[in-house]
Amino acid sequence: MKALVWHGKEDIRCDTVSDPEIEDARDAIIKVTSCAICGSDLHLFHNYIPAMKPGDIIGHEMMGEVVDVGPSAKGALKKGDRIVVPFTIFCGECDQCKRGNFSVCERSNRNKEMADKVFGHTTAGLFGYTHLTGGYPGGQAEYLRVPLADKTHIKVPDSLTDEQVLFLGDIFPTGWQAAVHCEIEPTDTVAIWGCGPVGQMAIRSAVLLGAMQVVAIDRIPERLSMAEAGGAITINFDTESVVERLNDLTSGKGPDKCIDAVGLESHVSMGQPDTLLDRAKQMTMLESDRPHVLREMIYVCRPGGIISIAGVYGGLVDKIPMGPAMNKSLTFRMGQTHVNRWTDDLVRRIDEGQIDPSFVITHTAKLEDGPEMYKVFRNKQDGCIKVVLKP
Amino acid sequence: MSFIANATRYEDSPEIISTGPSSLSSTDRLARNLGWFSIGLGLAEMFAARSISRAIGMEGSENLIRAFGAREVASGMLTLSVERKAGLYSRVAGDALDLAVLSTAVKDDNPKRGNAAIALAMVAGVTLLDVAAALGTRQQRLRDEDDIRDYSDRSGFPKGVNAARTQAERDNREPEPEVKALPRPQTGGAEHRL
Ligand SMILES: NC(=O)c1ccc[n+]([C@@H]2O[C@H](COP(=O)([O-])OP(=O)(O)OC[C@H]3O[C@@H](n4cnc5c(N)ncnc54)[C@H](O)[C@@H]3O)[C@@H](O)[C@H]2O)c1
Ligand SMILES: [Zn+2]
Ligand SMILES: [Zn+2]
Numbered sequence: 001m002k003a004l005v006w007h008g009k010e011d012i013r014c015d016t017v018s019d020p021e022i023e024d025a026r027d028a029i030i031k032v033t034s035c036a037i038c039g040s041d042l043h044l045f046h047n048y049i050p051a052m053k054p055g056d057i058i059g060h061e062m063m064g065e066v067v068d069v070g071p072s073a074k075g076a077l078k079k080g081d082r083i084v085v086p087f088t089i090f091c092g093e094c095d096q097c098k099r100g101n102f103s104v105c106e107r108s109n110r111n112k113e114m115a116d117k118v119f120g121h122t123t124a125g126l127f128g129y130t131h132l133t134g135g136y137p138g139g140q141a142e143y144l145r146v147p148l149a150d151k152t153h154i155k156v157p158d159s160l161t162d163e164q165v166l167f168l169g170d171i172f173p174t175g176w177q178a179a180v181h182c183e184i185e186p187t188d189t190v191a192i193w194g195c196g197p198v199g200q201m202a203i204r205s206a207v208l209l210g211a212m213q214v215v216a217i218d219r220i221p222e223r224l225s226m227a228e229a230g231g232a233i234t235i236n237f238d239t240e241s242v243v244e245r246l247n248d249l250t251s252g253k254g255p256d257k258c259i260d261a262v263g264l265e266s267h268v269s270m271g272q273p274d275t276l277l278d279r280a281k282q283m284t285m286l287e288s289d290r291p292h293v294l295r296e297m298i299y300v301c302r303p304g305g306i307i308s309i310a311g312v313y314g315g316l317v318d319k320i321p322m323g324p325a326m327n328k329s330l331t332f333r334m335g336q337t338h339v340n341r342w343t344d345d346l347v348r349r350i351d352e353g354q355i356d357p358s359f360v361i362t363h364t365a366k367l368e369d370g371p372e373m374y375k376v377f378r379n380k381q382d383g384c385i386k387v388v389l390k391p
Numbered sequence: 392m393s394f395i396a397n398a399t400r401y402e403d404s405p406e407i408i409s410t411g412p413s414s415l416s417s418t419d420r421l422a423r424n425l426g427w428f429s430i431g432l433g434l435a436e437m438f439a440a441r442s443i444s445r446a447i448g449m450e451g452s453e454n455l456i457r458a459f460g461a462r463e464v465a466s467g468m469l470t471l472s473v474e475r476k477a478g479l480y481s482r483v484a485g486d487a488l489d490l491a492v493l494s495t496a497v498k499d500d501n502p503k504r505g506n507a508a509i510a511l512a513m514v515a516g517v518t519l520l521d522v523a524a525a526l527g528t529r530q531q532r533l534r535d536e537d538d539i540r541d542y543s544d545r546s547g548f549p550k551g552v553n554a555a556r557t558q559a560e561r562d563n564r565e566p567e568p569e570v571k572a573l574p575r576p577q578t579g580g581a582e583h584r585l
């Protein structure tokens with residue numbers, strides 16, 4: 001089959017690889033009908049996430065049709081079922097799964113020993129991601145083996161198109177969880193850094209959850225226009241002072257809730273001198289991530305507020321103003337998304353027409369064009385916000 | 392190269408049968424080679440400054456050569472990074488400095504002016520490559536600022552933004568999704584190969 005394979009930094013190829021097979025009784029194989037490129041894939045593209053190996057199939061946002069089912073998954077799935085695959089693989093039986101903490105499932109990471117050493121305790125297995133999370137082959141491919149498939153799936157109604165439901169596997173619940181973590185109250189101003197696909201979903205989620213005012217921050221004009229369409233007030237951090245504008249919009253009090261939808265690759269520019277220092281430190285391995293957004297959020301957040309982090313961080317960060325954070329009584333919430341915790345609610349909201357996540361798709365291409373689309377998405381060319389690939 | 396990838400696989404992982412076109416363009420590869428070249432040359436300048444200065448008849452300029460070496464290493468690292476464009480621009484600027492300094496060594500009273508001239512010609516050649524890579528990279532990453540898309544019609548709310556804003560009020564009496572969607576505990580739990 002064809003699949004997008006990681007060969008090294010900025011080197012992704014559409015290779016022909018062997019087809020996946022059922023390896024465990026709980027496995028299923030799907031024929032991928034749609035998959036997408038995520039901001040997290042860019043972190044891999046740039047080799048910022050450690051423990052990728054050349055030859056790894058990437059991709060963790062995918063859906064398709066079940067073509068083969070292992071004996072133990074037969075009760076839950078059958079050939080022909082149409083499913084979205086959550087990017088977090090989970091067993092449904094461990095303590096964490098019983099709590100709904102699916103992204104920290106204790107059993108789904110087949111590289112548990114390594115993860116235990118690096119993280120202290122393992123987290124869940126993830127598709128198409130680092131070997132720290134199991135190194136499972138990803139879904140930017142024609143076929144995908146889904147481990148623990150009796151649990152690791154989302155059944156979707158036939159009345160909804162691929163484009164409407166594909167993002168249930170990652171970015172929609174990610175934006176949603178980021179907003180739920182904010183415990184939004186009707187008087188709240190929610191500020192969201194980053195208007196990429198995750199930021200766009202977080203904006204819509206904060207609106208649906210009843211925020212009085214949603215403010216979105218980015219520098220890419222077309223992304224800001226999409227943010228505004230979703231009901232946000234926008235700040236272009238290239239041309240405006242983020243802190244001043246946020247204070248102006250909140251009578252000087254600062255946003256009650258702050259969402260980071262940027263992560264470890266904060267834009268590097270003279271306007272944010274700390275990012276130049278971070279970039280230099282990254283290059284000399286003194287720091288792995290660029291936490292400009294965290295610093296800005298802690299500084300501007302209203303005391304007693306919540307900092308909700310959806311953007312991915314990989315390792316170590318410097319100069320986090322812990323003093324202000326502690327003294328301002330800030331609450332931090334973060335994590336890879338517990339995708340299936342939100343599924344029922346979000347499927348219903350799509351079905352009822354409250355939201356249609358397909359609004360974010362700007363590009364649809366063949367799988368073979370994947371390597372090219374990685375560059376278009378990374379370079380933010382041609383108005384690109386979200387790429388869907390059709391194997 | 393696919394055999395290297397195959398050698399590091401899990402035994403149950405897909406095997407690469409044939410490899411397709413890469414996202415790395417020829418410009419990217421040129422830039423990468425220039426990055427490594429920059430680091431190699433920089434290290435030589437830093438640690439063999441004395442023999443280099445002798446070879447081109449610039450005795451007494453060892454510290455200048457070492458400083459140039461450090462600069463080469465820094466631009467090399469930047470050129471190998473995601474900020475390739477900045478790295479290549481810094482290389483072009485560095486080339487200009489090198490050319491200026493070397494041209495002072497190509498004069499009649501320098502017995503090694505022959506060597507200095509060869510070095511000058513080499514730097515001039517590399518400069519052309521640097522300029523080509525820098526322009527190519529700039530072109531590849533260019534965003535067309537005259538063609539900014541307007542997505543103001545993409546609210547994502549089929550019933551409109553205003554209906555979305557009042558959704559939470561309507562939801563208020565419904566149970567918290569966090570509690571509602573919790574999975575039912577399962578029994579059994581055999582070990583499975585993942
Ligand atoms: N927690 C999860 O489970 C989860 C799931 C999916 C994605 N993510 C992460 O979410 C993040 C965003 O993903 P995406 O797909 O939207 O990526 P993206 O790269 O398309 O978007 C990032 C956006 O942030 C903007 N940005 C950069 N620096 C900024 C700054 N200083 N202030 C404000 N905006 C800034 C960029 O211009 C860009 O538009 C990534 O880190 C991704 O890995 C997390
Ligand atoms: Zn993702
Ligand atoms: Zn589990």
